[in-house]
Amino acid sequence: MRVAIEVVHIFIGLVAAALIGWASAWSYPRATDDIWLVAFACMAAVVLMGIGPVRRAYCDDPADLTRKSKDVANG
Structure with a gap:
């Protein structure tokens, strides 16, 4: 479950960086290429971090990733 939460956090960070990049590029069209370059660099940093x-x-709770539905009481 923690892995899924961390992946969702990464996804939210990517969406936020894309929205900020889009809004910045929209507000200053003359620098669109430079703004998107910085936005993509920020997205890469979000993924790397x-x-x-x-x-x-993943290392803290690997049992949750291998558990099958039949292994839990409520199925």
């Missing part, structure tokens, strides 16, 4: 927490979440 999210790798560590995803790895920690």
Whole structure:
């Protein structure tokens, strides 16, 4: 479950960076290429900064990832 939460956080960060990049490019069209370059760099940074927490979440609770629905009481 923690892995999914961390991946959702990365996704939210990517969406936020894309929206900020879009709004910035819309508001200043003369620098659209430069703005998107910075936005893509920020998106790459979000992904790179999210790798560590995803790895920690995966290592902390690997049993949750391998558990089958028949292994739990409520199915």
